[in-house]
Amino acid sequence: MIVTALHVAPVRHAPMVAVDRIDVEAGRGVVGDRWFGTRHRHVSLQSDEDLAAAAAELGRAVPPEATRRTVTVDEGAVPTAPGVRLRVGDVLLEVVRVAAPCRVMETSMGPGGAAALRRRGGSILRALSSGPVRLGDPVDPVDPVDPVDPGPDLRRS
Template sequence: MTRVAALHIAPERKAPMVAVDHVEVEAGRGVVGDRYHGTRHRHVSVQSLSELAEAGAEWGRPVAASATRRTIAVDHGRIPTTPGARLVVGDVELEVVRKAAPCRVMETSVGPGAARAMHDRGGAICRALTSGTISVGDPVVLDPAAEGSAVAAGTPPP
């Protein structure tokens, strides 16, 4: 099973990312205490450590989860990037808004060439459909429809 490997927030734009053990998510608003809380659609960003490892192999050195400025890093798997796709992290349901493109900040925070290596491996930008707590170690369902979950039936997770 896929699990939350790391959580990072930044209280304001360009502030350093801070590793945390858990985050509170508000439906329609995002992660409490994060710079994107209250934005229209960019509530939560999700990436995969296995995709970061692929990028690191292509780039020639490791890419740290905190350096990508994503909120949630899962331990393995492919993050869905199709708008409208859903995933469940802990007890929070997320909806993909768009693919997360590697940001220009990565060229300085990670190093030259990192953004190119992250192309199509940057994860997803999501909106929070439900409220709840997400903690390191929580289970992650990357494709609820394939697993026949309540999300696939159109009902929120318990």
């Protein structure tokens, strides 16, 4: 998988802004994004393949910014199982939960948008390390048997 789109919104309900790079802080999220500093909702991830399937169902294009997700990858299934770890560029992320579609998508995507993304909404991840994520960065699963110590602030109790 490769990062094909990056979007942020400075405040809730603000339009998503396409960027070439985001800066992620461990335990805090994407600098300058509306979710920065929240407990677990640091980064959201979706797939172009899922957007194409939603577009086919809706009969109209679904641009990445319409879903209000931060990172879009070119292909493949986005992991949704809690605890799965991914390295996006140099940043280590961990899946927290499925990114459920919300009613805001009925406005950003039009009628039927939220339903078209059911089981295609991607994932919500928390940041275990800091660093930049850029367009074109690889997205790779991290072997769960590899010991990764995210630091005292992010260890599970």
